[in-house]
Amino acid sequence: MTLATQTGKLPVERRGVFSKKLSGILEPYLYVSPALVLIIAVMLMPLILGLSYAFRDIRILNPFSGGFVGMAHFQTLMSDQAFLGALANTAWWTFGSLVFQFGLGLILALLLNRAFLGRGLIQALVFLPWAVPTFLSGLNWAWMFNPVVGPLPHWMTSLGLMAEPYNILSDPDLAMWGPIIANIWFGIPFFAITMLAALQSIPKELYEAASIDGATTRQQFISITLPFLAPTIAITLMLRTIWIANFADLIVVMTKGGPADSTQIVASYIFTQAFRRLDFGYASAIAAVLLVLLLAYALSVIALRRAMTHSDN
Amino acid sequence: MASIEIANARKSYGAVDVLHGIDLDISDGEFIVLVGPSGCGKSTLLRMIAGLEDITSGDISIAGNVVNDLQPKDRDIAMVFQSYALYPHMSVAENMSYALTLRKTAKEKIADAITNVADILGLSALLERRPKALSGGQRQRVAMGRAIVRKPQAFLFDEPLSNLDARLREQMRTEIRKLHRRLGATSVYVTHDQIEAMTMADRIVAMHDGIIQQVGSPVEIYDHPANIFVASFIGSPAMNFLEGTYETKDDNGADGAGIRLSDGSLVAVLPARGATNNQAVTLGARPEHITIAPDANSGLAARIDLIEPMGLSTLVHATLAGKPIKIFTMDRPDYAVDSTIHVSFDMEKVHVFDTKSELRLPPVIEPHPGHRD
Amino acid sequence: MTLTGHTSTRKMLYWGSHYLMIAAFVIFALFPLYWLLKVSVTPNDILYTEGVRMWPSRTTWDNYTFVLTQSNFPHYFMNSVIVAGTTAAVTTVIAALTGYAFSRFAFRGKVIIVALMLITQMFPLVMLIAPIFKILAPLGLTDSLTGLIIVYTAFNVPFATFLMQSFFDGIPKDLEEAAMIDGNTRFEAFRAIILPLTLPGVAATLGFVFTAAWSELLFALMLVSSESASTFPVGLLSFVSKFSVDFGQMMAAGVLALIPACLFFLLIQRYLVQGLTAGAVKG
Structure with a gap:
């Protein structure tokens, strides 16, 4: 009897062992696989494909294209004045936006970090620009700068900044300020939210201890707030630099890179090449250069940080 | 109800061994307490019984069936968590009935079971509340109720009382014991609190560094600890340890046994099995086995450090042979700090440990054979 | 006495500037959206003549009806x-x-x-x-x-x-x-x-x-x-x-x-x- 049940049970247990062990090992991958498949298919494969396009002649409307051209695109690039101008514009666009987004975002976060009447409502209102679709922010700011329907040129005239109301977006010297201001408006909430989250994670006891030790508000800010925010600031600034450098929507919507390429950044130039000229090979070559530049930037920032933290020790 | 057998169970995370070959048989209806400091592996062992951790090697059986590869849900065990782990979005009644609902028990049967258990635990008035609206003690009861309702093969408790305040903890201790007597369910209870272990267990399993140090009834473990770890971990205030050397002759050259302390004084002990002359040993004496001598003519001199009145009794902190010791007394002594007293050790109750192996060297002849367990 | 008077002035000064700055942020965040709304309800014939007015003298839902029904x-x-x-x-x-x-x-x-x-x-x-x-x-x-x-x-x-x-x-x-x-x-x-x-x-x-x-x-x-x-x-x-x-x-x-x-x-x-x-x- 005992023997019978024993022998009868054994194979069942064996199978149980196998399936549980296997399913235990496989389980996490089952959860992760849909995301992984999507990312590989829609982001990684196109990335590799895109890098290969950089060395090929790919024009959508030309049935004879598709051949290998080696470094030809990159040689063209070296003497492409539009591209070199776009490089300079990218730097100007990125840092111009970033400095104001960060500075104003930090101030806003500090203001919101103190309890006051109606804070919840105010917070929802000042963060609202983040929710406005970027194409709409672009259009809206373009309209705001338009002397026909927008108030901004008229105000600037009354302030004496302009002789007569005109659209700065059509002035090659000033046009870049248009997208930059729109970008500042759109980007302040992101920094404010991130900084606010970081501020709220600073233990209150630290401030209490510091004020008992006799630290003034300014000393508390320097000796507690800033050191606590520093890691968040460092990582957010780095990620945000890359993100803004890639962020072409506002420029495409507001100026299309013009007038006379004065607002063309590398990302919008890639888009123009791919979308208007359907020259995918050249667009991919520009994209490859941008990728390398951003990678170099990220690595040098990381290296710099490491060097700084090491010298601290 | 069922027995649980653990045979040579091991657990390692990568290269780190957490449990080194655990053997333990828990009989049907027994209340076992796994006790030890944090990191000793007691919780891991409990979670392996529950099926929440894989077994690296060895076997765990419940009611005679090896459950190594069964999912937790197929092991028919219930567990009470330290955090209680009540489902926040369910009422008390839903929390308690969840397992039965999953087993597709008939509605009326569930309702009966819940009414019954809520009655036992005094939760009847709280059945519709959410866990958030309950006090810590009430949550603890719901966690117990959730386990009891299922009538499982075994109950597992993972430090269930450590989030309660001292008074409530004491009360729940007795309640859990009473419940156990009533339900007779096999229970495995993990705690780091040796008082819980002493008061609740049928048998205590003392663990340290992933190894079982000793298994025995509370009294057995208290009176006959297997080694210095168990002796120091069980009992509060803790046992005093004084290092010295074992001697087979007393100061007058007569045969006997004693431990020569670092200050040269000799403490008489019962001859210890296997101890040799001049062997490095440790004297272990519980605070209640040291008495303060009425005059200076007998005993060893010690200096008073602190008097700690505890109401019922008094704990005297003193320094003897350069080591701090604690003495338990039912008297109300009024010694001044830094004054000298004389103490003597209860020769039949003190323990001799081999300093190197840390194992206890039991007396050659047990003092009270009738009292052996 | 003077000390408390001093700190309470400072406090008022602080909260005054605090609210002022908050107000500036709120205006900066909301004004463009307000303007969008304003132009959308301005009748076509006065759009240009009243280009910089904060609120048009007449409002209309015509733009919305057109967008919703004829576009x-x-x-x-x-x-x-x-x-x-x-x-x-x-x-x-x-x-x-x-x-x-x-x-x-x-x-x-x-x-x-x-x-x-x-x-x-x-x-x-x-x-x-x-x-x-x-x-x-x-x-x-x-x-x-x-x-x-x-x-x-x-x-x-x-x-x-x-x-x-x-x-x-x-x-x-x-x-x-x-x-x-x-x-x-x-x-x-x-x-x-x-x-x-x-x-x-x-x-x-x-x-x-x-x-x-x-x-x-x-x-x-x-x-x-x-x-x-x-x-x-x-x-x-x-x-x-x-x-x-x-x-x-x-x-x-x-x-x-x-x-x-x-x-x-x-x-x-x-x-x-x-x-x-x-x-x-x-x-």
């Missing part, structure tokens, strides 16, 4: 609702699964997968435009809402995953262990116990992804060419490019485009701060 915008709107809604739903399901795995399992290759997802947050998406077009074209997924949904889902999964993970990290492991002992498999416990407790996180993720998909322009421009598959951004932009721009109608359309995104945002912004506390990666 393609309701169609674009529906397309955007379908694309953004489906993307949000699918992304949240996938991100919940992946975020749960990141939060609860230790498994071989996890570090690599996490790193991979972080890196995707850093590289320029514009460089994917050409290859994605080439991949989707032979599959018949260009000029189709399905193609857009697939692309948007992939782009949003990494951030949504980190967001969901930070919410799962806030829920004690004990809960699903209790459920597994009560008779659930791990997946059942995830669905029946953990997911209901993460509803704020799910809402935040849904809202975040919806807003992102609702706003996306460049891929929509590139991948869609026909009117019938155009989303709102594409429709509005092509409207702008045409001659004889009617500002009132465009701004009315703009206000309509703003509504879903802002509604979502107001609902979720509280949870976003909470979620970002743990896993801020990208906006």
Whole structure:
């Protein structure tokens, strides 16, 4: 009897062992696989494909294209004045936006970090620009700068900044300020939210201890707030630099890179090449250069940080 | 109800061994307490019984069936968590009935079971509340109720009382014991609190560094600890340890046994099995086995450090042979700090440990054979 | 006495400037949106004459009626609702699964997968435009809402995953262990116990992804060419490019485009701060 049940049970247990062990090992991958498949298919494969396009002649409307051209695109690039101008514009666009987004975002976060009447409502209102679709922010700011329907040129005239109301977006010297201001408006909430989250994670006891030790508000800010925010600031600034450098929507919507390429950044130039000229090979070559530049930037920032933290020790 | 057998169970995370070959048989209806400091592996062992951790090697059986590869849900065990782990979005009644609902028990049967258990635990008035609206003690009861309702093969408790305040903890201790007597369910209870272990267990399993140090009834473990770890971990205030050397002759050259302390004084002990002359040993004496001598003519001199009145009794902190010791007394002594007293050790109750192996060297002849367990 | 008087003046000065600065931020944030609204209700004949007035002397809903009844915008709107809604739903399901795995399992290759997802947050998406077009074209997924949904889902999964993970990290492991002992498999416990407790996180993720998909322009421009598959951004932009721009109608359309995104945002912004506390990666 005992023997019978024993022998009868054994194979069942064996199978149980196998399936549980296997399913235990496989389980996490089952959860992760849909995301992984999507990312590989829609982001990684196109990335590799895109890098290969950089060395090929790919024009959508030309049935004879598709051949290998080696470094030809990159040689063209070296003497492409539009591209070199776009490089300079990218730097100007990125840092111009970033400095104001960060500075104003930090101030806003500090203001919101103190309890006051109606804070919840105010917070929802000042963060609202983040929710406005970027194409709409672009259009809206373009309209705001338009002397026909927008108030901004008229105000600037009354302030004496302009002789007569005109659209700065059509002035090659000033046009870049248009997208930059729109970008500042759109980007302040992101920094404010991130900084606010970081501020709220600073233990209150630290401030209490510091004020008992006799630290003034300014000393508390320097000796507690800033050191606590520093890691968040460092990582957010780095990620945000890359993100803004890639962020072409506002420029495409507001100026299309013009007038006379004065607002063309590398990302919008890639888009123009791919979308208007359907020259995918050249667009991919520009994209490859941008990728390398951003990678170099990220690595040098990381290296710099490491060097700084090491010298601290 | 069922027995649980653990045979040579091991657990390692990568290269780190957490449990080194655990053997333990828990009989049907027994209340076992796994006790030890944090990191000793007691919780891991409990979670392996529950099926929440894989077994690296060895076997765990419940009611005679090896459950190594069964999912937790197929092991028919219930567990009470330290955090209680009540489902926040369910009422008390839903929390308690969840397992039965999953087993597709008939509605009326569930309702009966819940009414019954809520009655036992005094939760009847709280059945519709959410866990958030309950006090810590009430949550603890719901966690117990959730386990009891299922009538499982075994109950597992993972430090269930450590989030309660001292008074409530004491009360729940007795309640859990009473419940156990009533339900007779096999229970495995993990705690780091040796008082819980002493008061609740049928048998205590003392663990340290992933190894079982000793298994025995509370009294057995208290009176006959297997080694210095168990002796120091069980009992509060803790046992005093004084290092010295074992001697087979007393100061007058007569045969006997004693431990020569670092200050040269000799403490008489019962001859210890296997101890040799001049062997490095440790004297272990519980605070209640040291008495303060009425005059200076007998005993060893010690200096008073602190008097700690505890109401019922008094704990005297003193320094003897350069080591701090604690003495338990039912008297109300009024010694001044830094004054000298004389103490003597209860020769039949003190323990001799081999300093190197840390194992206890039991007396050659047990003092009270009738009292052996 | 003088001391308290001194500090209370300082306090008043501080709070005065505090409120002043807050007011400046609120005005800067809201004025452009206010202007959008203002122009959208201004009758055409006084639009230019009253160009800089804060509020027009007469208002009208004509622009809205025109946009809603005589233009393609309701169609674009529906397309955007379908694309953004489906993307949000699918992304949240996938991100919940992946975020749960990141939060609860230790498994071989996890570090690599996490790193991979972080890196995707850093590289320029514009460089994917050409290859994605080439991949989707032979599959018949260009000029189709399905193609857009697939692309948007992939782009949003990494951030949504980190967001969901930070919410799962806030829920004690004990809960699903209790459920597994009560008779659930791990997946059942995830669905029946953990997911209901993460509803704020799910809402935040849904809202975040919806807003992102609702706003996306460049891929929509590139991948869609026909009117019938155009989303709102594409429709509005092509409207702008045409001659004889009617500002009132465009701004009315703009206000309509703003509504879903802002509604979502107001609902979720509280949870976003909470979620970002743990896993801020990208906006």
